[in-house]
Amino acid sequence: MGKASSSKKIARAARxxxxxxxxxQRNLMFPGIVTAIVLAGTALIVYARSDHRDDATTVPPLVxxxxxxxxxxxxxxxxxxxxxxxxxxxSTAGIHTHGDGVIHIHPFSQAGAGENATLGKFLGDxxxxxxxxxxxxxxxxHWRNHETKCGDETGELVVARWQNVQTTDQxxxxxxxxxxDLRFRGDGEGYxxxxxxxxxxxxxxxxxxxxxxxxxxxxxxxxSDSTSTTAPADGSTTTTAPAEGSTTTTxxxx
Numbered sequence: 339m340g341k342a343s344s345s346k347k348i349a350r351a352a353r354x355x356x357x358x359x360x361x362x363q364r365n366l367m368f369p370g371i372v373t374a375i376v377l378a379g380t381a382l383i384v385y386a387r388s389d390h391r392d393d394a395t396t397v398p399p400l401v402x403x404x405x406x407x408x409x410x411x412x413x414x415x416x417x418x419x420x421x422x423x424x425x426x427x428x429s430t431a432g433i434h435t436h437g438d439g440v441i442h443i444h445p446f447s448q449a450g451a452g453e454n455a456t457l458g459k460f461l462g463d464x465x466x467x468x469x470x471x472x473x474x475x476x477x478x479x480h481w482r483n484h485e486t487k488c489g490d491e492t493g494e495l496v497v498a499r500w501q502n503v504q505t506t507d508q509x510x511x512x513x514x515x516x517x518x519d520l521r522f523r524g525d526g527e528g529y530x531x532x533x534x535x536x537x538x539x540x541x542x543x544x545x546x547x548x549x550x551x552x553x554x555x556x557x558x559x560x561x562s563d564s565t566s567t568t569a570p571a572d573g574s575t576t577t578t579a580p581a582e583g584s585t586t587t588t589x590x591x592x
Contacts, residue, residue, distance in 0.1 A: 397452035399443055399522065406443040407553070408527040409503045410435075411544030412474075414481065415488035415533060418545055425463050433460045433522075439546030440553055441529070443522050457497070457529065458518025471495070471515045474533055481533040491535035498541040503528025504550055512539065526550065 398404050412419040424437035431450030433443050441460050445451040450459060461469050468475045472483045474495055480486070483495050497517050498510040503526060510528070513520060517531075528550075532541050546553065 398524070399445055399451055399455050401445050401447060401451045404444065404525075406522060406525040406527075407550065408441040408443065408522060408525075408529060409439060409544040409547040409550050410441050410529040410531070411439055411546065412476065413530050413532040413534070413541060413544075415493065415535075418542075419476070421546075422464050422467065425465070431459055431463075434463060435460075438553055439544060440550070441522070453521055455522045456518060457520040457522070461518070469495075469517055469531065471517065474531070484536070486533070488533070488535045493533050494536045496532050496534065496538075496541065498528075498530040498532060500528035500543060500547075502526050503543055503547040510541065510543075512541070 399406055411421070421437055421439045422435060425434045431447070431454075432445040433441065433450045433455060435441055443450070443455055445455060448454060458469075461467060466475075466477045472495075474481045481493060481495070484492055486493050494514070495517075497513045497520060499513065499520065500508055500510045501524070502508060510530075520529075528543050528547050530541050530544050534541065
């Protein structure tokens, strides 16, 4: 009996030793797995930041190289508002207006270049104005999405974008959310920030669209067939009639 009891004790001790060894191995593996996850996450962050910097230095508009212009206007319940005042921003973004109904896009730093050149970057510098997915505020006036009415109809916010605003037969893309993320993609675009009855798609081009070429010629001292645009010589904020033949669609993405 004594020998059998001793054998059982030895067997139990051996099994216990195996379990302890297994636990130690697992304990040693856990820190290694955590370290690998941390290193992989750090590498992804570094890559993402590097990729973002590359976008700002290789994707137009480029710093101190591109000089773009886009017509824009605020269209509220069937009428365009007067042009917003001139904003000679002191930031290095280089996206501003001279009160001429034109967005001037010529970045002085990466803050306004590449994928950083957005409608939100421009609107953020306009005084007493804020545009969110739910509401447009200009001064003391507010237009709230699906609440404020145009006449007897409930209204909604929409941004109409023309790739080439001076092309009379081109239909705009319509965007109903994420307005700040709309990125400027080339010279000669047009943007109408509108509050219209729900479902309305017949949104006109901004009033400055008809004068985009002339505004550029005045600012740049270029021939009248130039496509660049900036402020009129007299700094006037008077609006002009919208270009004829504008049409709309509701399916395109930003």
